[in-house]
Amino acid sequence: MGIATDYSADPDASKVIDHSIRRGTGNIVKEPAMTEDECLRAITTGINLVANVGKEPSENKNVDKSSTGTVDLIGVGEMGVGNTTTSTALLSALTGVSPEDITGRGAGLTDEALVKKKEVIRKALEFHGLLNKKWEGNENDAEQIISAMSKVGGLDIAAMCGAFIGAAICKKAVVIDGIISAVAALCAVRLCPLVKGYLFTSHVSKEPAYDLAIKELELKPYLMLNMGLGEGSGCPMAFQIIEDACVMMRDMATFEGGGIDDSYLEGIR
Template sequence: MRLIEETIESIKPAYEDVIKEAWLRIDSLTKPLGSLGELEEIAAKMAGITGKIHNKIDKKSVVIMCADNGVCDEGVSNCPQDFTVTITNNLTRGITGVCTLARFANSDITVVDVGVKGEFNNPKIIDKKVAYGTKNIVKEAAMTREEAIQAIEAGIEIVDKLAKEGYNLLGTGEVGIGNTTTSSAVLSALSGLSADAVVGKGSGLTEEQFQNKKEVVQRAIDVNKPNKEDVIDVLSKVGGFDIAGLCGCFLGAAKNRIPIVIDGIISSAAALCAYRLNNYAKDFMFPSHLSAEPGVVYIAKELGVNPMLNLRMRLGEGSGCPLAFNIIESALYTMDNMATLEEATIDGSCLVDIREK
């Protein structure tokens, strides 16, 4: 618990003065004011994170938390639970969706076993296993409070290590059959929204299976009665080790002042948990894409972020992060390499501000 407390206490907000300086440069570039839209917002936000107007990404990685969920016993997924072990191993072979996209974006991946129901003899998988999967949340709490803390701290430790190794852009991903159910339960508990409002079809459920999934989430809330004012209580009762680990990643990134990208519903739920623990954590978050899961819209609204892309993706694994990496680096490169109005000998008086007031 000490690492969590120290991390939360150490998180400071964005450098607002540097953001203002960044906007002065952005608005001096040879373009109509606001005409590069979100690219300008990204460049300014990055300045607030690092304290520098000019920023360059040196090393990047998608951190993938892998864990199993006891709620799979309730038929909430079309995939058998042992897929988690298989996919986790396949991440290290470089053959999954996120691996392919990360390779294209010149990004590394960091694979973490935080609670998979199985053993690995694979040096490419970081062992942070808390337990062999969670309990079935419709019958009891997913984990103990101490286990939730251990999983959060595992995420913080991973990011601390990556920060020391020189990584200055991170993404968040996960692998775990059943984790759209646990993330929906976490969101429902924290927001007070009904299961009907936040539960999506996940891995392509039939209508009958979809209805069952919503009922499972509601039963989990009713049985465990998580305290919405206590994030760790919510995670321990209806969450998953992967969500808790990713929550730690978001907290660790904010502590180390490293930008971190949100992927789909599972990492969105983790981002919301981190935000509830320290509101300044959102200053370091960048959303990647608009997931097909309905809960993402609520979380994005609370965090005050707008997904960069809408590609109808619902793969998970952190697959949206490499795409966002490319956009972030494009924004930084553009802002550093465009000429100013003065350098281009253009009279800026004719360039109208088209940004929303």
């Protein structure tokens, strides 16, 4: 989507779905991460990719043709370095919360590096006029959200935002992974509030920004495993929980079906 290096000549390049929009984003302390047009293209790409995944395998060039049936459950994760910086900056812009209160160590920064990270995020927000931004009832203003995303976000966040929107369009359940995924989900819900009805969480991220993002989404994560990972690592575990819940809802016997008198029990639903 936005990696700086061109790997098209790599022998394994055919194994990667390449939708490169630009080779790396801008330095958010000095310039926008991307143009608004590039941001919109990334969102659209995410929407289209999920729409394609939902097709029958015979119609989908990106899945194993030997598989059967359509995809009903989607996980959204990322892979990269430095994107806890952009996701924290964007979350601060979306909520008005001070970056110092939600910036974490990412891949494992030292105390000194963490102080520098907080300074960088603050400078970026100040440069773009997004520090302590007051939305004043305009939280769903699409133009302002796209503007903030293009200034301090990343192509990965924009594409994942599109993936969440695409899942809702296709009426597919979609699982949030770590902090970057959670911020992308918040962007999607701010742009299209109905997306929220298709969201499921997975694990609690160690990043302090995660707690704020999930609170804004009014969701609760299922797993507390002290994980500091993204890369979709929490999604498969949530898949199993969701699939198990579906089996119980569909196949578990009821009192009525089992001929059990429940008249003495109080309803707990």
